[in-house]
Each structure stands twice: as C-alpha cells, then as structure tokens.
Amino acid sequence: MDRPRIICHMMASLDGKSVGDFLLDEQYSEYMNQYLKLGVSFGSKVRIWGRATFSKMVNFDEFNTATEEITPKIPRTDYVVDKNAEKYLVAIDSSGKLNWDKSHFAEDSENPIKEHIIEVLTEKVSDAYLASLQKAGVSYIFGGKETLDLTLIVKKLKKLFSFDTLVLEGGGTINGSFLNEGLVDEVSLLIVPVVDGTAKSKTIFETEYVLKTNSTASFALNQVEKTKDDGLWLKYSLKRD
Numbered sequence: 001m002d003r004p005r006i007i008c009h010m011m012a013s014l015d016g017k018s019v020g021d022f023l024l025d026e027q028y029s030e031y032m033n034q035y036l037k038l039g040v041s042f043g044s045k046v047r048i049w050g051r052a053t054f055s056k057m058v059n060f061d062e063f064n065t066a067t068e069e070i071t072p073k074i075p076r077t078d079y080v081v082d083k084n085a086e087k088y089l090v091a092i093d094s095s096g097k098l099n100w101d102k103s104h105f106a107e108d109s110e111n112p113i114k115e116h117i118i119e120v121l122t123e124k125v126s127d128a129y130l131a132s133l134q135k136a137g138v139s140y141i142f143g144g145k146e147t148l149d150l151t152l153i154v155k156k157l158k159k160l161f162s163f164d165t166l167v168l169e170g171g172g173t174i175n176g177s178f179l180n181e182g183l184v185d186e187v188s189l190l191i192v193p194v195v196d197g198t199a200k201s202k203t204i205f206e207t208e209y210v211l212k213t214n215s216t217a218s219f220a221l222n223q224v225e226k227t228k229d230d231g232l233w234l235k236y237s238l239k240r241d
Helices: 026-040 051-058 127-136 150-161 172-180
Strands: 005-012 046-050 087-092 115-121 139-142 165-168 186-191 219-226 232-238
Touching: 005 026, 005 172, 026 186, 046 051, 046 172, 051 087, 051 172, 115 150, 139 150, 165 172
Parallel strands: 005 165, 005 186, 046 087, 046 165, 087 115, 115 139
Antiparallel strands: 186 232, 219 232
16 A cells, blocks of 8 residues: 555544533543553554644644745645654645744653654745744644645655555544545544534544535444543454455
C-alpha cells in the first residue's frame, strides 16, 4: 500500500459524542488515562489532530500575520526538519493558524517523549506563517492549493517520513473527512458509560451530506474488552469489497 494504515482512535459517550462536558468531569478522568494508554498500544510513532482539537485541548493562540508585508516570498515546497524523531504529531491546519514557538509538543508534562510537529497546509497560507514555522523548527507539508487532498497528504507522510501506521485522533469533521475519502482502515473506540445528551456536541464522524462521496462504510468487530469503571473498548476493521 502506498499510504500508511490508518487507525481512528476515539473516546465517546454512550450516545456517540466525542466532545462534551463529561470530558471535564473529574469522575471520568480515568477514562482519558485509559484512552492515552490504548493509543500507545498500536505501536505507531505518529498521531493526527485537527486544528479545532488543538484549540480545545491546548488553548492555542492564533498566528498573527501582521508582519506578512516584510516577509520574503517562500516557495510552497515541503519542509522536513526531522526524519528521525521518536514521536510525531501531525496538525491539519489548512489556513496556517496554530501559533508554534517550538518544534515539538508534549501533551503530558510528566511524559519525557516529545512529539515533533508536522503542519499540514494549503498553499494559500501566508509567507509570514511559513517563516514562523521555519524559525520554530516545525516541519510542514502542502496538501493542495486551496483545499486539502487527504489522500495526497497521507501518501506524502509515508514517502517523506516512512510512516507505516497513523493514529487519527481528530474531531468529528476531520475524522469524517478521512472516512469520506476511504482512508480509515480501523476504528478503536473507548466508550465512557455516560450520556452527553447535548444536541450540538459533535459525534465521532461528521460529514456534510453535500461533500459525501462514498457509500456508507461498514466495519467488522474484531475485539471487545471491558475496561475499568464499566467502560468498553471496541476495535473494528473496515470491510473491504
């Protein structure tokens, strides 16, 4: 296969919500620890997040393009800083809004392993933003001129960084986009025994009807495991024709 195997690894409530107040409730904090440990069990060295996930989880500031006028023109070519990092975190950030001041990310301050950042951009990003990424030592690749081509992106990630397995931990929109392009091979789902009940909370996969190009994806159940505090870990693989 000319692209990596892609596992969508998510945590959700009983009603399928991947975000909601239950994530902030102390009584369910153990599930986040379980979720992180399960993610490590896949043996992948790279995770994928969308920009919205960074904003919710880490409270990132948006990049200020005020210096764009004095920034020299930068070619829209892929920029690879580190091919030998122990771990990577891919940020789907088409317009270039995440403001990085260092080349790595550490979600857990107690975890000594730092993830090298790879920004995924369109060619419409500003020169000032590209200059800021180079200054911070962040790698970046281009996935299209105006819109992102996810198939192109994952093929580039395999070619440039030799990734065999990617763990997709995006929000519903990013996950839905990967699914819509036929790029989800497996689903790993940790179910928290709580009902969110909020109509506006996003589900695991969100795809606008007008953008949907593939028929409904069918998955086969491979494993069911009861976790601590009455949670369930479900593993599925895509049914291929």
